[in-house]
Amino acid sequence: MTNNHEEKIPLFLQYMIMHDLKWKLLIRDISETPLNQNEYQEFLKLIREVLSYIDDSVIIEAKSISHFYLYHALKIKHGENYNKYVYEIETDQDFYLYREDEIVSKLSNQTLTIEILEENKDSIHIEGFWSSLFKAKGFGFYAKIGEKRVKAKIIKRQHNDYVSLGEVIKKYPGFSIDIPKKYLTGNHHIEFFITKGNKRKMTKLRFFKYSGLSNELFNSYATKRDYIFYYNYKKLLFEQNNFKNRFIKEFRFLKTLNKISGKSKKRKSAIKKAMLARVAHHVFSFFNKKPVWLFVDRQDKADDNAEHLYKYAINQNDGVKKYFIIKKDSKDYDRIKKYGKVIPYRSLRHKILTLASSKVISTHADIWVVNPFFNMEIYFRDLFKFEFVFLQHGITMADHSEWLNKYSKNIKLLITSAKPEYRSIIKGNYNYKKENIFLGGFPRYDNLKKSEGEKQLLIMPTWRKDIVLPKDQAKGVRPYNPKFKESEYFARYNALINDDRLIEFAKKNNYKITFFPHPDIQQQIEDFKKHEYVEFADYNSSYQMLFNSSNIMITDFSSVAFDFAYE
Numbered sequence: 001m002t003n004n005h006e007e008k009i010p011l012f013l014q015y016m017i018m019h020d021l022k023w024k025l026l027i028r029d030i031s032e033t034p035l036n037q038n039e040y041q042e043f044l045k046l047i048r049e050v051l052s053y054i055d056d057s058v059i060i061e062a063k064s065i066s067h068f069y070l071y072h073a074l075k076i077k078h079g080e081n082y083n084k085y086v087y088e089i090e091t092d093q094d095f096y097l098y099r100e101d102e103i104v105s106k107l108s109n110q111t112l113t114i115e116i117l118e119e120n121k122d123s124i125h126i127e128g129f130w131s132s133l134f135k136a137k138g139f140g141f142y143a144k145i146g147e148k149r150v151k152a153k154i155i156k157r158q159h160n161d162y163v164s165l166g167e168v169i170k171k172y173p174g175f176s177i178d179i180p181k182k183y184l185t186g187n188h189h190i191e192f193f194i195t196k197g198n199k200r201k202m203t204k205l206r207f208f209k210y211s212g213l214s215n216e217l218f219n220s221y222a223t224k225r226d227y228i229f230y231y232n233y234k235k236l237l238f239e240q241n242n243f244k245n246r247f248i249k250e251f252r253f254l255k256t257l258n259k260i261s262g263k264s265k266k267r268k269s270a271i272k273k274a275m276l277a278r279v280a281h282h283v284f285s286f287f288n289k290k291p292v293w294l295f296v297d298r299q300d301k302a303d304d305n306a307e308h309l310y311k312y313a314i315n316q317n318d319g320v321k322k323y324f325i326i327k328k329d330s331k332d333y334d335r336i337k338k339y340g341k342v343i344p345y346r347s348l349r350h351k352i353l354t355l356a357s358s359k360v361i362s363t364h365a366d367i368w369v370v371n372p373f374f375n376m377e378i379y380f381r382d383l384f385k386f387e388f389v390f391l392q393h394g395i396t397m398a399d400h401s402e403w404l405n406k407y408s409k410n411i412k413l414l415i416t417s418a419k420p421e422y423r424s425i426i427k428g429n430y431n432y433k434k435e436n437i438f439l440g441g442f443p444r445y446d447n448l449k450k451s452e453g454e455k456q457l458l459i460m461p462t463w464r465k466d467i468v469l470p471k472d473q474a475k476g477v478r479p480y481n482p483k484f485k486e487s488e489y490f491a492r493y494n495a496l497i498n499d500d501r502l503i504e505f506a507k508k509n510n511y512k513i514t515f516f517p518h519p520d521i522q523q524q525i526e527d528f529k530k531h532e533y534v535e536f537a538d539y540n541s542s543y544q545m546l547f548n549s550s551n552i553m554i555t556d557f558s559s560v561a562f563d564f565a566y567e
Helices: 011-025 037-051 056-060 067-085 243-259 265-287 305-313 331-337 348-356 374-379 419-427 443-447 488-496 500-508 519-527 543-548 560-566
Strands: 086-090 095-099 102-106 111-119 123-130 139-145 148-151 153-155 162-164 167-170 174-180 189-196 199-202 204-207 227-232 235-240 292-296 321-326 342-344 359-362 387-390 413-416 437-439 455-459 511-515 534-536 552-554
Touching (some): 011 037, 011 056, 011 067, 037 067, 139 174, 227 243, 243 265, 265 348, 265 374, 292 305, 292 348, 305 321, 305 331, 305 443, 331 342, 342 348, 413 419, 419 437, 443 543, 443 560, 488 519, 500 511, 552 560
Parallel strands (some): 111 204, 292 321, 292 359, 321 342, 359 387, 387 413, 413 437, 455 552, 511 534
Antiparallel strands (some): 086 095, 095 102, 111 123, 123 174, 139 189, 162 167, 189 199, 189 235
């Protein structure tokens, strides 16, 4: 036991306490607590005291939480003596991380994660990160192709920082490498190394979706412009992209899928569908030589930036095939079909077009937009080659870098409508370059024109994540939450739309009152008490028409305020 207490706490009790305490480590700072500064300091003091009664081994063995938090717990416990228990040692053979004289990690056994693998005209662009218990300071990365070495640039990734109790406990070192394509001539693989002082150790690789590769599926490959990439034992291999090599690679990959052992009935069905879809894609791509663009607003509703841009785009004679994607049972489906090509959301044709598309253009950045296959993504990630254009459905007022950053969404072009918004994204922690952010305004703004007629007071609040149930991404709907009526949100807005003073004001000044909460609140509409003078707008109502016909808007922090102000 490593603490100074004379009486040892029973192990089962230590494990129980640590199981509860680990969740406290996930608190980022005082803002996530109801405590004032003095209470928060006392809270931190009590955590340190409780940890002093728990064995190091019990702390480290806590389940369902990252080791970064557990090692931070050790640091809290031992304070200035932490380096006596967790320390680094360099030998002639390797660089080691120890905990209490036992090797925890070593340089020769590290793994780099490749998130983005792109082929440009003159170079191969690779981005990723290193996740390790080692402290990042002093380490470097490079790629080796034959006798050539290309040093990686270090990228700040603040959105990935691990923060515990007001302290940044782990930074993910990001890296970016641009390998000149001339280095690939006469070579067949790229190796990656981590360096520390004089030590150079080749690393293993793992791949995320935007790389096009997968560690989970043998014979997976990614076809880029001039080269085909694949992975085998610490080496990123490549060969010329031609019909023969593509055919061989695809044949081997399909053969691997077909032979996956231990398949459940559900997985067998998924693999069979994936194989058929891949074949259908290759046949379609062989005959289709024109670029394909897909436009998407919501799964069940249009009338946002994507539709307004689609109306403009279909009148441009640019040789591009353009389609609008929406559910067939949506009220907007037949309306759009009268002037453009509409494809039912998640239909087979939608899925094949997604694989064949060069651009997906949407007001939303959720998984259902860019991946109609959902949990089958791993079978198709090499075929997702489209550029994602994010039109947004509202001006970004807050820091959304944790959600919209490059490594989460890989947005090729993000549309902004205000200079402060544009600057906040360029200078923020999103990791995009200037060419990825465009200050052009929202297409739907062209439809904002004040109309004369009856005066209207529009009540349009946004939503709250903590008072609704998780959305079914495939169906695009949220189930009804019976506890919604217990929220302050409900209490305040239900009181507002039934407030005698507001009703009297509207009547006296000849205003009609229209209530239209955010689409993510629509499943709770039945909970609100309906006053006879207040009209509840239909879900399929046009936002632009509501803005155009309203004289006063009441909202909270919704970005619809910008639309209304623009008008």
